[in-house]
Amino acid sequence: MTAEALPLRSRDELRAARRARHRRVSFIAHVILVIASIAMLYPLLWMLSASFRPQNEIFSTGSLIPSSVTLDSYVRGWNELQVSFARFFSNSLVLSLTCVLGNLVACSITAFAFARLKFAGKSFWFALMLGTLMLPYQVTLIPQYVLFLHLGWVNTYLPLVVPKFLAVDSFFIFLMVQFFRGIPRELDEAAYMDGCSTFTIYWRIMLPLSLPVLTTAAIFTFIFTWDDFFGPLIYLNQMQNYTVTLALRSFVDSSAESDWGGLFAMSILSLVPIFLIFLFFQRFLIEGIATTGMKR
Amino acid sequence: MTVRPLGVEADAPTAGRTVTTSGWSRFWRKNGTGYAFLSPWLLGFFGLTIGPALISLYLSFTDFNLLQAPTLVGDANYVRIFTADPKFLQALRVTFFFVVFSVPAKLVFALLVALLLNRGLRGLPIYRAIFYLPSLLGASVAIAVLWRQLFAGDGLINKLLALIGITGPSWISNPRYALWTLVLLSVWQFGSPMIIFLAGLRQIPQDMYEAASIDGASRWRMFRSITLPLLTPVIFFNAVIQTIDAFKSFTPAFIISSGTGNPINSTLFYTLYLYQEAFGYFRMGYASALAWILLIIIAAFTGLSFLSSRFWVHYDS
Numbered sequence: 001m002t003a004e005a006l007p008l009r010s011r012d013e014l015r016a017a018r019r020a021r022h023r024r025v026s027f028i029a030h031v032i033l034v035i036a037s038i039a040m041l042y043p044l045l046w047m048l049s050a051s052f053r054p055q056n057e058i059f060s061t062g063s064l065i066p067s068s069v070t071l072d073s074y075v076r077g078w079n080e081l082q083v084s085f086a087r088f089f090s091n092s093l094v095l096s097l098t099c100v101l102g103n104l105v106a107c108s109i110t111a112f113a114f115a116r117l118k119f120a121g122k123s124f125w126f127a128l129m130l131g132t133l134m135l136p137y138q139v140t141l142i143p144q145y146v147l148f149l150h151l152g153w154v155n156t157y158l159p160l161v162v163p164k165f166l167a168v169d170s171f172f173i174f175l176m177v178q179f180f181r182g183i184p185r186e187l188d189e190a191a192y193m194d195g196c197s198t199f200t201i202y203w204r205i206m207l208p209l210s211l212p213v214l215t216t217a218a219i220f221t222f223i224f225t226w227d228d229f230f231g232p233l234i235y236l237n238q239m240q241n242y243t244v245t246l247a248l249r250s251f252v253d254s255s256a257e258s259d260w261g262g263l264f265a266m267s268i269l270s271l272v273p274i275f276l277i278f279l280f281f282q283r284f285l286i287e288g289i290a291t292t293g294m295k296r
Numbered sequence: 297m298t299v300r301p302l303g304v305e306a307d308a309p310t311a312g313r314t315v316t317t318s319g320w321s322r323f324w325r326k327n328g329t330g331y332a333f334l335s336p337w338l339l340g341f342f343g344l345t346i347g348p349a350l351i352s353l354y355l356s357f358t359d360f361n362l363l364q365a366p367t368l369v370g371d372a373n374y375v376r377i378f379t380a381d382p383k384f385l386q387a388l389r390v391t392f393f394f395v396v397f398s399v400p401a402k403l404v405f406a407l408l409v410a411l412l413l414n415r416g417l418r419g420l421p422i423y424r425a426i427f428y429l430p431s432l433l434g435a436s437v438a439i440a441v442l443w444r445q446l447f448a449g450d451g452l453i454n455k456l457l458a459l460i461g462i463t464g465p466s467w468i469s470n471p472r473y474a475l476w477t478l479v480l481l482s483v484w485q486f487g488s489p490m491i492i493f494l495a496g497l498r499q500i501p502q503d504m505y506e507a508a509s510i511d512g513a514s515r516w517r518m519f520r521s522i523t524l525p526l527l528t529p530v531i532f533f534n535a536v537i538q539t540i541d542a543f544k545s546f547t548p549a550f551i552i553s554s555g556t557g558n559p560i561n562s563t564l565f566y567t568l569y570l571y572q573e574a575f576g577y578f579r580m581g582y583a584s585a586l587a588w589i590l591l592i593i594i595a596a597f598t599g600l601s602f603l604s605s606r607f608w609v610h611y612d613s
Contacts, residue, residue, distance in 0.1 A: 029412050030419075036409070037426045040484070044430070046452060047442050062456050110337040119330025120323070129337070132345050136544055136594055138570055138587040142355060142580050143348035146362070166340025173337070198329050227436045229547045234575060245437040252441055253554055260445055267438035278432055282425060285432065289488050290495035 051264040058261050074269070077262030081250055083239045085266055088247040093273075095157055095243060096225040102164030103172055103221040104214055110167045111176030112202045116188065126177075132170045137230075145234065159235045160228075164221075172217045175292055179213035180206060216288040219281050223274055244270045356585035361578045373585040384586070386561045387569035393475060394565065395542045398482035403534055406486040410493035411523075424491065431487030439481070440551035444468060447477045468552055471562040478548055478563060489534040496530030497523070525610045532609045536601050543594055546571070566590060 042064075050058045051073050053066045078085045113119070114126050148159040167173060187209070188201045196204070207214070229245045236242055242250070248270060251263050278285065331338075356373055358366035377384050409427055413420055433439055446452045449466030457464040467473045500523065508518050546567040549557065557564030557572070570590070574583035 026415065026417055029415060029417055033409075033412060033417070033423050037423060040427060040430055043442055043446060043452075043484075044433070059450065059452070059455065062452060062459070106336045106340075109333050113330055113333035113337075117330040117333060119327035119334075122330065125334065125338075125341075128341065128346075132341070134540075134594070134598065135345065135349065136540075136587075136591055138544075138567065139352055139591050140345055140348035141352075141587065142574055142584050143351035144344060145574075146580070147343075147348070149362070163340060163344050165336065166344060167337040168340045168344050198333070202333070223432070229437055229550070230571075233550075248437045248441060249551060252444065252551060263441060264445075267441050270438045271433055271436060274433060274436070278425075278429065286424070286428070286491055289491045 047264050048268055051261065051268045053261065055259075055261050058264075073261035073265040076259065077251075077265040080259065080262050080266075081239065081247060081254070083242070083247075085244070085247065085269070087240065088242050088244045089269070091241060092226055092243040092245075095160060096222050098157070098161050099164045099225040100218045100221045102161060103167075103169055103217055106165050106167035107169060107172040107217060108176055108207060108210070108214065109202065110173050111180055112206055114173070115177045115180035116185075116201075116206070117198065129170050129173060133174065141234075148235070154235055155237055155241060156235075157241070160225075160231050169221070171292075172221070175217060176210065176213050179210055183209050212284070215281070216284050219277050219284055220288060223277065226273060352584040352587055355581050356588050358581040360581040360584075362580055363578075366581060369581070373582050374589075376582075377585060377589065383561065383564065383569060387557075387564045387566045390475060390557075390562065390564050391543060391566040394479060394482070394545065395539055397476075398479045399535065399538045399542055401479070401483045402486045402538060403489055403531070405483060406489035406534070407493050407527075407531070409486070410490045410497060411519075413490075413494060414497045424494070427490055428487035431485035434481065434485035435547065437547060437551055440548045443477060443481050443548065444552050447473075469559050471559040474552070474559055474562045478545075478552065481548055482542065482545070489538060492530060492534055493527070496527050500526045528609045529611065532601070532605050536598060539597060539601075540594055543590070543597075 045064050046062065049064045049066050052069045052071070053073075054068060054070050055072060057067065110129075114122065114129070144159070145154075148154055151158075153159050153162075183206065187205055191201050191205050227245065228243075229249070232243045232246045233249075236246060239247075239250070244266075248263070248266060251266060355366055357368060357370060359369045359372075360366035413423055417423075430439075447467035448454075449469065451467075453467065454464040465473060467477050504522050504526075505518055508522060513521070544567060545565055549563045549565045549568050550571075553559075553563045553568075555568070555572075557568050566586075567590075570583050570586045573579045573586060
């Protein structure tokens with residue numbers, strides 16, 4: 001008995017020691033992570049706090065807690081340019097939502113064709129579609145610009161929106177093809193037996209079953225469009241049509257050194273929609289990145 | 297089990313009828329549905345992707361200022377780029393510098409934090425969210441604006457340095473440091489590769505560690521012999537994606553330098569130079585040549601990465 005109990009106790013002790021060591025290492029890891037978290041968030045929090053400070057206090061301190069809170073910067077910044085930021089925000093919102101709609105409709109129709117329909121040359125087109133994934137946009141930029149210039153579309157939203165309705169974002173097509181392939185074929189078989197048309201199968205069966213991938217595509221399209229700077233920079237040149245990103249750029253160039261407060265306030269506002277997506281759709285963001293390597 | 301593919305459905309109702317003789321109508325009957333669904337993409341592919349790509353290849357051999365029709369100049373644009381354009385060399389230098397310093401640093405941070413988080417710590421979702429947030433927001437103009445202030449002469453960084461008695465330079469207007477602030481901005485956004493690393497770490501079977509631990513392997517040994525080799529596909533994936541992305545980086549440099557690439561072209565990213573040539577000077581032919589060179593650089597890099605992957609990426613599982 002004693003001969004058996006002895007190693008048993010020492011094994012317990014060993015396990016206790018290992019647990020203690022694990023707890024110590026975990027503690028150190030937590031300390032490192034908390035410090036790193038503060039360092040990561042500090043610039044963002046500082047900008048947030050600076051946007052609520054009185055003008056003369058913005059740079060007086062690196063502290064995060066303002067001595068007094070005021071909305072002055074927001075009021076000033078809102079009307080800093082000839083056109084109010086209300087206009088820029090509604091421009092960006094309309095543009096982003098239209099692009100979301102375009103990508104959802106066009107990419108899902110294309111993905112449905114690739115994932116479910118049978119037609120000659122399918123694998124050929126599919127390979128070409130995958131090939132365009134790697135194509136940097138600079139290569140198509142100039143002829144596209146010339147095309148849109150000749151169509152009289154420069155200084156409208158059409159150059160930014162129409163491509164979405166023609167499924168140029170191959171990435172989302174690929175994402176949806178992968179998802180559609182995972183939906184059991186028996187479902188569309190049964191619907192076909194019941195006399196449904198191909199379009200009905202796409203619209204009434206595939207789309208409702210694909211809400212996760214559609215959500216992922218929608219939020220990423222929204223974020224990409226909301227943040228897009230290059231497209232608006234090239235195609236929009238009247239302030240009436242500016243998106244928030246372009247307006248911020250004008251703000252920087254016109255009065256950066258004189259009104260950091262107003263600029264910070266508008267910058268913070270421009271991040272709000274993305275932050276809301278982050279709060280409410282974080283699961284989709286994380287899964288989207290983990291499974292596909294989406295850039296953000 | 298045989299599964300009837302959709303799209304051939306058109307055959308079924310007409311099977312009893314006499315087959316029409318025209319090959320075209322037979323082709324249409326078999327493939328029409330598919331091509332109808334594919335038509336928006338086909339239009340976009342030809343009209344906005346492959347068509348423009350080929351036209352820009354043609355334009356790269358021309359002189360074109362948007363106002364007059366392009367005139368063919370042979371390989372003059374390319375000759376000038378490679379022999380008489382110091383700004384091109386500078387843009388290449390800046391971009392490669394940015395890629396070489398930002399990508400590895402970003403990946404190392406992403407991996408280290410992912411390893412820390414993967415220890416089964418409590419609060420993982422909170423940490424993950426905090427580290428991911430900068431990378432979600434980071435591409436926006438707002439953050440570039442913030443960076444411009446942080447590293448200005450009278451910016452926050454110098455205010456903080458002054459507290460410990462250091463007088464910092466004006467980081468963004470000093471050619472020695474301006475590019476480093478952009479590298480730092482990129483590294484700050486290590487969140488998304490970190491999430492990919494976390495997903496990869498979770499794929500590694502736990503029993504491998506248990507077996508190694510019974511054999512008395514140290515933690516470092518387990519990292520070297522299990523974690524790292526099994527993670528190489530993820531490292532490879534992250535490296536390729538991040539590098540291509542870094543080559544195409546535009547917005548931060550544009551905002552920080554007000555579109556100039558200054559001080560003394562020290563933040564003249566390749567894309568920024570291309571933008572200046574195309575939309576500042578309207579040298580569309582020259583800019584097209586720059587775009588094709590960028591495509592070739594990215595393609596060559598990607599090709600080499602895949603070739604090299606045979607020697608270091610571990611694929612059997």
